[in-house]
Every structure is written in structure tokens, then in C-alpha cells.
Amino acid sequence: MPAPRTVLLTGAAGIVGTLMRELLPPYGYELRSFDVDEVPGAPDAVVADLSDREALRRAVAGTDAILHLAGISLEAPFEEVLKANIEGTYNLYEAARAEGVRRIVFASSNHAVGYTPWPGQDAPLIPVDTPRRPDTFYGLSKCFGEDLAQLYWDRHGIETVSVRIGSCFPRPNSVRMLSVWMSPEDGARLFHAALTAEDVGHTVVYGSSANTRLVWDLAPARALGYEPRDDSERFAEKLVAEQGELDPEGNPDHAYLGGAFTTTPPRWADRHSRTL
Ligand code: NAI
Ligand code: 15L
Numbered sequence: 001m002p003a004p005r006t007v008l009l010t011g012a013a014g015i016v017g018t019l020m021r022e023l024l025p026p027y028g029y030e031l032r033s034f035d036v037d038e039v040p041g042a043p044d045a046v047v048a049d050l051s052d053r054e055a056l057r058r059a060v061a062g063t064d065a066i067l068h069l070a071g072i073s074l075e076a077p078f079e080e081v082l083k084a085n086i087e088g089t090y091n092l093y094e095a096a097r098a099e100g101v102r103r104i105v106f107a108s109s110n111h112a113v114g115y116t117p118w119p120g121q122d123a124p125l126i127p128v129d130t131p132r133r134p135d136t137f138y139g140l141s142k143c144f145g146e147d148l149a150q151l152y153w154d155r156h157g158i159e160t161v162s163v164r165i166g167s168c169f170p171r172p173n174s175v176r177m178l179s180v181w182m183s184p185e186d187g188a189r190l191f192h193a194a195l196t197a198e199d200v201g202h203t204v205v206y207g208s209s210a211n212t213r214l215v216w217d218l219a220p221a222r223a224l225g226y227e228p229r230d231d232s233e234r235f236a237e238k239l240v241a242e243q244g245e246l247d248p249e250g251n252p253d254h255a256y257l258g259g260a261f262t263t264t265p266p267r268w269a270d271r272h273s274r275t276l
Pocket of ligand 2: 110259
């Protein structure tokens with residue numbers, strides 16, 4: 001497969017999208033932005049909802065690959081997750097099929113396996129084929145996206161790398177993130193590898209930097225050609241001084257891989273508290 005050049009970036013106005021708009025062009029990509037919100041600095045962006053199938057097809061047409069970041073990125077009422085993440089991702093794959101796009105990189109999440117117990121010391125790294133245990137409707141939508149990707153590979157020959165991103169922010173902001181942080185620069189390295197590796201079929205990988213406190217297996221990502229260069233450990237002293245060490249036994253927010261997603265009441269709790 002020739003290296004893709006024109007890449008549709010959905011979710012271009014979001015946190016990761018904004019970072020990738022800066023970090024991916026030096027790898028030789030021409031990015032086309034798509035988002036329901038205006039994309040600052042991208043006057044040519046397609047500003048549309050993932051439910052707008054016509055707009056999606058226009059956006060997808062003529063691209064070589066898609067980096068699919070758009071969607072709800074935290075827990076939300078099921079109906080909202082259904083529309084943006086489940087139906088929206090289906091609409092995207094249908095647009096790709098109709099327009100002949102052969103490679104998608106899907107932003108999955110650690111929350112697809114969020115109820116995996118935090119591994120004890122000296123436990124083996126969590127493999128990508130660990131049973132899926134979504135911690136939210138949000139995490140469940142990422143399981144759907146991974147299965148959809150498998151279906152479109154098996155049935156239509158569209159290749160996908162599903163990247164179960166840990167925490168992709170400029171810096172880690174919790175002791176949990178010391179394990180799952182993916183620096184923006186490593187994110188760009190991983191997305192580039194996922195866009196260009198040969199014969200990926202549907203491959204699921206974890207997405208993080210080479211953190212000293214890593215809890216999952218990066219071998220599948222490395223097999224794509226990903227070579228992480230960052231390690232969150234340089235942030236550890238300050239975070240541990242502020243928050244204490246990770247405490248899976250004593251702190252419910254540390255008991256599972258998904259962290260506080262497994263314990264925090266869904267964010268609509270205040271609005272609909274009588275029904276909870
Ligand atoms: P974000 O919430 O900052 O960005 C998501 C973007 O998608 C926003 O610009 C939003 O306007 C757009 N969007 C939402 N619904 C849409 C719709 N129906 N139609 C069109 N656009 C829509 O999220 P972030 O942090 O940039 O994450 C990007 C992707 O990576 C998301 O899919 C998220 O689930 C995934 N991810 C991110 C992680 C992180 O640490 N930042 C960790 C794990 C997964
Ligand atoms: C995610 O999936 C979210 O989109 C992101 O905002 C972070 O909360 C991240 O997971 C995380 O687990 O830290």
C-alpha cells in the first residue's frame with residue numbers, strides 16, 4: 001500500500017485533532033479537517049455533523065486515508081453516544097466504502113477495557129486481546145467501533161488500526177496517567193505508523209508513550225513500526241508529591257484501568273438525579 005498523503009482528520013477541532021493538525025504535516029500529510037465545530041485556522045474545514053452523510057461523503061472523497069477522532073470523548077447519555085459514536089462511526093465507514101478509501105485509523109480508547117483490574121506489581125502487561133470490559137456507554141461505543149472495523153475489513157477489505165488511546169494530552173495530570181499517557185509527539189508517531197504500515201487488516205493496539213509505569217503491551221503498536229520516544233516519568237515526582245502513589249487497593253479511582261470513569265457518576269446525574 002503506498003503511503004497515504006491526503007488524510008481526512010475528523011474531530012479536527014478537538015484536543016487531539018488540534019495537536020495532530022500541527023504534528024502530522026511534517027510527516028508529509030495534507031490534512032483535510034472535519035468537525036461539527038469550526039476548526040480555527042482551517043477555513044477549508046468541512047463543518048458538519050457525523051450524521052450528515054452527504055457532507056461526510058464530500059469530505060471523504062479523494063482522500064487516501066482517514067484518522068477518525070470525532071465523537072463524544074467522555075461519558076454521556078446513551079442517546080448522545082449512540083448518535084455521535086455508534087451511528088456516526090457507521091456513517092464514516094459507509095462513506096469510506098462508497099468513496100473507495102482503504103485505510104482508517106480509529107481512535108478507540110482504554111475505556112473499551114476500563115473495568116480491567118489495575119495489574120498488581122510484577123503482573124504481566126495487559127495484552128490487546130484481554131477481554132473487553134467497557135466502563136461506560138462511551139467505552140462501549142469504542143468496542144462497537146472496533147467490531148465495526150473488523151466487519152469492514154472482513155467484508156469490504158477496508159483496513160483499520162484501532163488505537164486504544166490512553167491519555168493524550170500535552171502532559172499527564174494524574175498518577176494514573178503516568179502509566180497511560182501518550183505524549184502528543186508519540187501520538188503523531190503512532191498515527192503515522194498506523195497510516196503507513198503494510199497489511200494491517202484490522203489491528204488493535206494500545207496507544208501510549210514508553211512510560212516507566214506502563215501497564216499494557218506496546219508490542220502490537222511497535223510491530224506497526226511505532227517507536228515511542230517519551231516517558232511520563234519526568235512528571236512523576238511532582239504528581240506523586242501532590243496526589244500520592246497510585247493505590248489500587250485503597251482508592252476506588254485506582255482500582256481499574258479506566259480510573260475515575262469507573263466510579264464517577266455519569267455527568268448527567270445532576271440533571272436527572274431522580275431517575276438514578
Ligand atoms: P475532544 O472531545 O476534544 O474532540 C472530539 C471532537 O469531535 C470535537 O472537536 C467535537 O466537536 C467533535 N465531534 C463530536 N461529535 C461530533 C459529531 N457528531 N460530528 C462531528 N464532530 C463531532 O476529544 P479528544 O480528546 O480530542 O479525543 C479525540 C478522539 O480520541 C475521541 O474519539 C476520543 O474518544 C479518543 N480518545 C481520546 C483520548 C485522550 O486522551 N484525548 C483517550 C482515548 C480516546
Ligand atoms: C478517554 O477516552 C477520554 O477521551 C480522554 O478525555 C481521557 O479521559 C482518557 O480517556 C483517559 O482515560 O485519561
